[in-house]
Amino acid sequence: MECPHLGASVCLAPDSGGVPQGSPSSWCCSVCRSNKSPWICLTCSSVHCGSYRCDDFVVNDTKLGLVQKVREHLQNLENSAFTADRHRKRKLLENSSLNSKLLKINGSTAALCATGLRNLGNTCFMNAILQSLSNIQQFCCYFKELPAVELRNGKTAGRRTYHTRSQGDNSVSLVEEFRKTLCALWQGSQTAFSPESLFYVVWKIMPNFRGYQQQDAHEFMRYLLDHLHLELQGDFNGVSRSVILQENSGLSTGSRCCINGASTVVTAIFGGILQNEVNCLICGTESRKFDPFLDLSLDIPSQFRNKRSKNQENGPMCTLRDCLRSFTDLEELDETELYMCHKCKKKQKSTKKFWIQKLPKVLCLHLKRFHWTAFLRHKVDTYVEFPLRGLDMKCYLLEPENSGPESCLYDLAAVVVHHGSGVGSGHYTAYATHEGRWFHFNDSTVTLTDEETVVKAKAYILFYVDRQAKSGSDKL
Numbered sequence: 001m002e003c004p005h006l007g008a009s010v011c012l013a014p015d016s017g018g019v020p021q022g023s024p025s026s027w028c029c030s031v032c033r034s035n036k037s038p039w040i041c042l043t044c045s046s047v048h049c050g051s052y053r054c055d056d057f058v059v060n061d062t063k064l065g066l067v068q069k070v071r072e073h074l075q076n077l078e079n080s081a082f083t084a085d086r087h088r089k090r091k092l093l094e095n096s097s098l099n100s101k102l103l104k105i106n107g108s109t110a111a112l113c114a115t116g117l118r119n120l121g122n123t124c125f126m127n128a129i130l131q132s133l134s135n136i137q138q139f140c141c142y143f144k145e146l147p148a149v150e151l152r153n154g155k156t157a158g159r160r161t162y163h164t165r166s167q168g169d170n171s172v173s174l175v176e177e178f179r180k181t182l183c184a185l186w187q188g189s190q191t192a193f194s195p196e197s198l199f200y201v202v203w204k205i206m207p208n209f210r211g212y213q214q215q216d217a218h219e220f221m222r223y224l225l226d227h228l229h230l231e232l233q234g235d236f237n238g239v240s241r242s243v244i245l246q247e248n249s250g251l252s253t254g255s256r257c258c259i260n261g262a263s264t265v266v267t268a269i270f271g272g273i274l275q276n277e278v279n280c281l282i283c284g285t286e287s288r289k290f291d292p293f294l295d296l297s298l299d300i301p302s303q304f305r306n307k308r309s310k311n312q313e314n315g316p317m318c319t320l321r322d323c324l325r326s327f328t329d330l331e332e333l334d335e336t337e338l339y340m341c342h343k344c345k346k347k348q349k350s351t352k353k354f355w356i357q358k359l360p361k362v363l364c365l366h367l368k369r370f371h372w373t374a375f376l377r378h379k380v381d382t383y384v385e386f387p388l389r390g391l392d393m394k395c396y397l398l399e400p401e402n403s404g405p406e407s408c409l410y411d412l413a414a415v416v417v418h419h420g421s422g423v424g425s426g427h428y429t430a431y432a433t434h435e436g437r438w439f440h441f442n443d444s445t446v447t448l449t450d451e452e453t454v455v456k457a458k459a460y461i462l463f464y465v466d467r468q469a470k471s472g473s474d475k476l
Contacts, residue, residue: 028047029047030046030047113186113187113188114185114186114188114434114439114441114446115184115185115186115187115188115189115190115191115192115193115446116191116192116193116441116442116443116444116445116446117130117131117181117185117192117193117194117195117441117443117444118192118193118194118195118443118444119443119444120194120195120196120199120212121212122212122213122214122215123195123199123212124214124427124428124429124443125214125215125216125217125220125428126195126199126202126209126215126217126220127195127428127430127441127443128217128416128417128428128429128430128441129217129220129221129224129416129430129461130181130182130185130195130198131185131414131430131432131441132413132414132415132416132430132432132461132463133182133414134181134182134185134186134432135413135414135432135433135434136269136362136413136414136463136465138269138361138362138469139265139269139270139362140182142265143175143178143179143182143265144179144182144183146175146179148176148179149173149175149176172200172201172204172205173201173231174198174201174202174205174224174227174228174231175228175231175232177195177197177198177200177201178198178224178228180197180198181193181195181198186434191444191446192443192444202224205227206223206227208223209223213424214424214425214426216370217416217418217428217460217461218295218297218366218416218460218461221295221364221461222294222295225266225270225294226294228264228266229264229266229267232264232265232266233262233264266294267292267294268361269360269361269362270294270295270360270361270362270364271292271293271294271360272292272293272294272356272357272358272359272360272363273290273291273292273293273356273357273358274290274291274292274293274354274355274356274357275288275289275290275291275354275355275356275357275398276288276289276290276291276352276354277352277353277354277355278333278339278350278351278352279350279351280339280341280343280344280348280349280350281332281348281349281350281351282341282344282348282349283341283343283344283348285341285342285343285344287339287342290357294360294364295364295365295366295461296327296363296364296365296366297366297368298323298324298326298327298365298366298367298368299323299326299327299368300318300323300367300368300369300380300382300384301318301322301323301326304316304317304318304322304382304384305380305382317383317385318382318383318384318385319384319385319386320365320384320385320386320387320391320462322384323365323367323384324365324393324396327354328353328354328355328356328396329353330351330352330353331351331352331353332349332350332351332352333349333350333351333352338350355396355397355398356393356396356397356398357397357398357399359393359397359407359408359466360466361465361466361469362413362463362464362465362466362469363391363393363410363463363464363465363466364461364462364463364464365461365462365464366460366461367384367459367460367461367462368380369381369418369460370422377422377424378422379418379420379421379422381421381458382458383458384458384459385455386412386415386455386459386462387412388411388412388451388454388455389411389412390409390410390411391409391410391411391412391464392408392409392410393408393409393410394408407466407468409466409467409468410464410465410466410467411464411465411467412433412454412462412463412464412465413432413433413463413464413465414430414431414432414433414462414463415430415431415432415454415457415459415460415461415462415463416428416429416430416459416460416461416462417429417430417431417457417458417459417460418458418460428460429441429442429443431449431453431454431457438450438451438453438454440453
């Protein structure tokens, strides 16, 4: 099959290299009207699709390379149009964002200084965690007050430098890029910040998060905090991190919890201690072990898993207290988790119970919404009711009588929400409170919201701040 004019041709299909996506819809086959893989004859300008529904076929190029020249010309035209359109949209976005940053609050106009984070390709899991951490004031302020670091290859010429233990590479610093990102938020100078430098470091030191597939926000948070903790344990320009920690955060040595080495701001803010108590059911031998933690992962009790919304009427509503009670209640270990009793000298049936020996400054609660079945990982979409303020943790303490009346009360600072049905898909957003107002962070979009909207969210990760620590940080 050939064109009647036997002329050279160029393919107009978006994926052919001729013209990129966005080509005019009028470029379609003159015979069957299909716009799939259209070809244009360079002699008579006839357009055909080259399928066996038509009787025309065209050759690729001429000896003079006319096809390639046409392709380059069309590419330049398309790029020019795309660039002009992008500038026009950016101008409109800047104007609209400027107007949207002026909000009516109590009759007066106030500026919205919140900054969004651009999605770099399924990076909403990272954005939601970063926005949440940026609104934990004592944690965020510590990093923002660190001096800037200028990284160089080879000699540093006396410049301050962070030492990273990740893969023996000191050309990147997670602490520095994390600091820069936090500094870029809440300045009000731009509507959205692109965290590509931080994401590059994440790729470099956390291989699990390379690529652009959807990731689990809780898993990312744990990797992020662990690597920040490891990097902060290095010396800073010859000065111990523990000295900087005391100077910048105002936290006493006794308030910190050591995890994997020396204490850092990560363990000082998020670190708590669990007591794991196991009892042998045969001889009654009791075993106690103390485990440090940065967050608590809570099961959603099975009896509540059909309750999918706050207003649904079938059955009782699951509360955060139900999840905490399920975590700390006495349970009998099944046959796959038999306890090795040192007195009986063999594995025996036993019971297990958790107590909280030390509460952290920021209590991070992870609701286990993703579970493996035989072959699939499914999501528990149950609505869990949680308090915005006054979460009382005293009844879960090992020695509640030694705590003050206000020392166990927590107020909500941020919530991470997963929208969708599976861990490998869906979308993450976050709610956080800043200077008494609640905001919804959806990648580059930040909107002012209210408490009624927040409490209806199906929480995945909750960040609660100790009321005493919060009032103390407000005075700093």
